[in-house]
Amino acid sequence: MTENRNMKIKDFVSAAIMAWMLSASALAQVYQGHFVPDWAPTAQTQAGGVLSTAGATWNTILLRDLAGAGSSGSVALKTATGQSTSVQFGWTDWGSSGDVVSGVNGFEAFSSTASANLMLGYVYSIGGSESRKDFQFQGLAPGNYDFYVYTQGDSGADGRQLAMSVGGTTKTATPGVASSSTFINGQNYLLFSGVVVGSDGKLSGQFWSGSTTYIESNWNGFQLKLANAKTTPTISTAPTATAITSGQTLASSTLSGGVASVSGTFAFTTPTTQPAVGTAAQGVTFTPTDTANYNTVSLNVNVTVNKATPTITTAPSATSITYGQTLASSSLSGGVASVPGTFSFTTVTTQPAVGTAAQGVTFTPTDTAGYNTVSLNVNVTVNGSAYVTYQGQFLPATGSGGAVQTRAGGVLSNAGATWNSLRYSSSGSVALKTDAGSSSTANFAWSGWNTGWITRTSGYGFVNTIHSNLMGSCVYSASGAAGALAFEFNGLPSGTYDLYVLTQGDVGGTGRQLAMSIGTTTITATAGSGSASTFVAGQNYLVFSGVTVGGDGKISGKFWAGNPNNLEANWNGFQLRMMSASKTSPTITTAPTATSITYGQMLASSTLSGGVASVPGSFAFTTPTTQPSVGTAAQGVTFTPTDTANYNTVSLNVNV
Numbered sequence: 001m002t003e004n005r006n007m008k009i010k011d012f013v014s015a016a017i018m019a020w021m022l023s024a025s026a027l028a029q030v031y032q033g034h035f036v037p038d039w040a041p042t043a044q045t046q047a048g049g050v051l052s053t054a055g056a057t058w059n060t061i062l063l064r065d066l067a068g069a070g071s072s073g074s075v076a077l078k079t080a081t082g083q084s085t086s087v088q089f090g091w092t093d094w095g096s097s098g099d100v101v102s103g104v105n106g107f108e109a110f111s112s113t114a115s116a117n118l119m120l121g122y123v124y125s126i127g128g129s130e131s132r133k134d135f136q137f138q139g140l141a142p143g144n145y146d147f148y149v150y151t152q153g154d155s156g157a158d159g160r161q162l163a164m165s166v167g168g169t170t171k172t173a174t175p176g177v178a179s180s181s182t183f184i185n186g187q188n189y190l191l192f193s194g195v196v197v198g199s200d201g202k203l204s205g206q207f208w209s210g211s212t213t214y215i216e217s218n219w220n221g222f223q224l225k226l227a228n229a230k231t232t233p234t235i236s237t238a239p240t241a242t243a244i245t246s247g248q249t250l251a252s253s254t255l256s257g258g259v260a261s262v263s264g265t266f267a268f269t270t271p272t273t274q275p276a277v278g279t280a281a282q283g284v285t286f287t288p289t290d291t292a293n294y295n296t297v298s299l300n301v302n303v304t305v306n307k308a309t310p311t312i313t314t315a316p317s318a319t320s321i322t323y324g325q326t327l328a329s330s331s332l333s334g335g336v337a338s339v340p341g342t343f344s345f346t347t348v349t350t351q352p353a354v355g356t357a358a359q360g361v362t363f364t365p366t367d368t369a370g371y372n373t374v375s376l377n378v379n380v381t382v383n384g385s386a387y388v389t390y391q392g393q394f395l396p397a398t399g400s401g402g403a404v405q406t407r408a409g410g411v412l413s414n415a416g417a418t419w420n421s422l423r424y425s426s427s428g429s430v431a432l433k434t435d436a437g438s439s440s441t442a443n444f445a446w447s448g449w450n451t452g453w454i455t456r457t458s459g460y461g462f463v464n465t466i467h468s469n470l471m472g473s474c475v476y477s478a479s480g481a482a483g484a485l486a487f488e489f490n491g492l493p494s495g496t497y498d499l500y501v502l503t504q505g506d507v508g509g510t511g512r513q514l515a516m517s518i519g520t521t522t523i524t525a526t527a528g529s530g531s532a533s534t535f536v537a538g539q540n541y542l543v544f545s546g547v548t549v550g551g552d553g554k555i556s557g558k559f560w561a562g563n564p565n566n567l568e569a570n571w572n573g574f575q576l577r578m579m580s581a582s583k584t585s586p587t588i589t590t591a592p593t594a595t596s597i598t599y600g601q602m603l604a605s606s607t608l609s610g611g612v613a614s615v616p617g618s619f620a621f622t623t624p625t626t627q628p629s630v631g632t633a634a635q636g637v638t639f640t641p642t643d644t645a646n647y648n649t650v651s652l653n654v655n656v
Contacts, residue, residue, distance in 0.1 A: 048117070050183050071094050091135045101173065138202060142198055145226055146227050167192065327351075344596055388435075394475040418433050429444065445487070446488070492555065497546075513562040517648045518557040603626045634653035
């Protein structure tokens with residue numbers, strides 16, 4: 001019961017305070033004045049009127065004999081709330097004979113003593129319209145004003161009638177009753193509504209006696225109010241705005257936390273604005289709840305616009321490629337996104353294994369300033385044998401003499417297989433195609449081969465013409481191991497290879513013998529017959545079996561003349577066959593993080609997220625059934641690549 005009574009008291013007090021604040025706000029734009037005789041300056045201690053409330057400030061204008069120095073003057077006005085201002089009330093040429101102020105009795109019928117006081121003092125004009133008296137307000141704020149002019153009611157049989165002209169409008173009071181207890185518009189006060197005050201801050205007027213039979217007109221006082229006066233609230237704390245994404249309007253951002261001196265709401269001035277990516281000031285308007293007494297306030301608030309992420313509604317499809325080709329040889333088509341842009345392979349140099357596997361694709365929007373790129377996977381099918389063969393034959397420079405070979409054979413070849421032509425230069429590099437004619441990342445390179453090339457156009461007794469072609473041209477070294485010439489294969493997929501080295505048979509009694517080393521293995525051909533019609537291992541070809549190619553993709557070697565009695569060693573061509581593929585170990589660039597679990601739960605209850613590897617795949621606990629102790633400890637995690645044919649799993653530890 002007591003609590004309810006206290007709440008009611010609080011509500012009453014709050015309402016009273018609010019009413020006082022609203023009243024004070026309105027009176028802050030009201031100027032009040034009443035005329036008082038200087039021989040009785042304390043006779044009126046308070047005054048009333050149509051607008052006044054008890055305790056409101058009235059400006060006392062002390063006047064008596066207006067002749068001489070008092071005929072013109074001015075008084076600085078305070079507002080009805082007692083605030084000093086630069087506003088002044090002034091008069092000019094009020095000094096004609098008989099123009100005096102006086103105190104009279106009467107009007108006591110007003111229930112308010114203040115109102116009776118207001119009507120006791122007055123200034124008057126005893127002439128008609130030909131004896132007009134000037135007055136002026138100065139220093140007013142521009143706007144529309146309501147001007148209340150109080151005039152003493154009739155005290156004679158003929159009646160007093162105040163006439164006044166303000167802003168081009170003239171009004172005359174009608175005769176009334178001197179003892180009227182209420183204010184009656186047009187009788188004991190005149191109201192000039194909506195008087196316009198311009199940038200000069202002035203309001204001017206004249207008054208005179210409006211009666212032709214009784215030429216005394218009394219003016220007791222005035223109230224001047226700025227019509228619809230509003231106060232501008234103070235914003236003590238500007239609101240903050242939530243971030244939006246590119247393409248959204250300000251209507252998608254939420255304003256919060258703003259504080260103003262009065263109740264109201266903050267909203268974007270133009271909510272349909274669609275800002276660019278970045279952070280920029282946007283217009284906000286504070287609208288007070290009490291719009292009758294308070295103005296709106298404009299301010300700026302920073303809004304951050306983030307890039308939007310497009311939606312891939314249809315993933316593109318990829319054309320198949322042949323083993324040995326890179327993803328650059330596959331075409332993407334049919335992809336559809338929510339914004340314009342292009343699809344492309346993330347790593348075009350990837351050389352996938354045979355089969356179908358997911359490959360990384362990146363969608364790049366046309367508007368990269370407003371939208372993020374999107375990563376996705378697309379299946380690519382690789383046809384052909386997993387074990388590729390590269391073949392090369394040495395030929396003279398074009399136009400340097402000797403037959404130009406158009407076909408070649410070898411130990412491994414079939415008719416129509418692709419051979420790579422290696423033409424004369426002291427240094428060079430040739431991109432190798434596979435025996436199936438597919439482009440690849442492999443190259444054959446050499447340098448410092450300044451001993452020359454020779455061409456053979458016949459001989460060696462091979463029945464198969466393409467074999468004869470192969471053995472009819474060669475590169476040679478004309479010195480022993482001290483003058484060995486270097487060569488290199490690079491760009492090869494990791495794995496194990498067999499290298500077949502084709503060398504021209506013996507054409508002299510002392511015999512040519514090619515010597516070659518790869519890694520720590522050196523092989524020298526034995527002397528044979530120049531007219532051999534078949535390939536004989538160790539004689540007209542050498543085999544380096546099980547050569548390992550690591551992550552650098554290279555095989556390096558040297559060759560020279562192996563017979564000290566015949567310092568000429570011929571190398572006609574090669575066949576390099578991949579026998580088995582090696583798996584590559586992915587790189588973990590960012591280890592995943594694990595969510596915490598409760599004692600008694602297994603690792604299977606923890607979620608791994610945020611891990612990043614160099615190839616697509618997934619992270620999982622190595623032993624998900626482990627039930628760890630309380631605390632934080634490293635637990636085993638395994639990364640399993642999507643392409644397990646070409647990539648190893650990776651083990652790592654993550655704190656749980």
